[in-house]
Amino acid sequence: EGDFARYLEVELIDHVVGHAYSPKGGGKVESAIGTLKRELWEVFEFHDRDDAARRLEVFFAEYNEQRAHMGIDGLTPADRFFGRADQVLATIDAVSRKRQGAHALLAPAGVAIEELGATGTGTPMEVLRLVLVDGVMELRFCGARIELGAVDK
Known part of the structure; x- marks a missing residue:
């Protein structure tokens, strides 16, 4: 040896x-x-x-x-290793829903904000969407909305 x-x-x-x-x-x-x-x-x-x-x-x-590692649902390896995955995902879901509610309150009238599905319920959860609203391109990520700018026609 x-x-x-x-x-x-x-x-x-x-x-x-x-x-x-x-x-x-x-x-x-x-x-x-x-x-x-x-x-x-x-x-x-x-x-x-x-x-x-x-x-x-x-x-x-x-x-x-x-x-965060996207291959493990945005968790850290330590979250998975120490058995915190469910708790962390529930916290992320709660924070995301709170942010979603705040954006809905601040949104201009007539602008639709999609509700995120709860994790672990079997319902799909929308994470990322690119939308065009009144000629303005928006990126929506976990309930947050980012205006990218006007689109030329």
């Missing part, structure tokens, strides 16, 4: 090796490596190994605990 195997044993890490040229499971690893390259290694200049380790720690803390 070499140093690497001893280190894994001390850290209680199971070392699983995939078959060469087998895509099963490799895609997630490749994606993670690509994300690290694009967002960390190609962006920052590291002064030494300790600097790189600190930045890597900050990156993973933000990536796992603060950054």
Whole structure:
């Protein structure tokens, strides 16, 4: 056994090796490596190994605990790992409905604001819509409305 195997044993890490040229499971690893390259290694200049380790720690803390991931319904990996998914999605839904209600109160007369469907009820939830209202293009995202500008005819 070499140093690497001893280190894994001390850290209680199971070392699983995939078959060469087998895509099963490799895609997630490749994606993670690509994300690290694009967002960390190609962006920052590291002064030494300790600097790189600190930045890597900050990156993973933000990536796992603060950054929403669309592949897991806008949750963070920590939300999923620690079993907070239902609670977080319910909170997001409540905030979105509150924002939707505020926009409806402030909307000019005659402008329709669509109600978002509740998550987990089996009803579809509209997240993004591009609409044209009286010649003005609007982007509607989770109940928020953003005017993009007039459309030339």
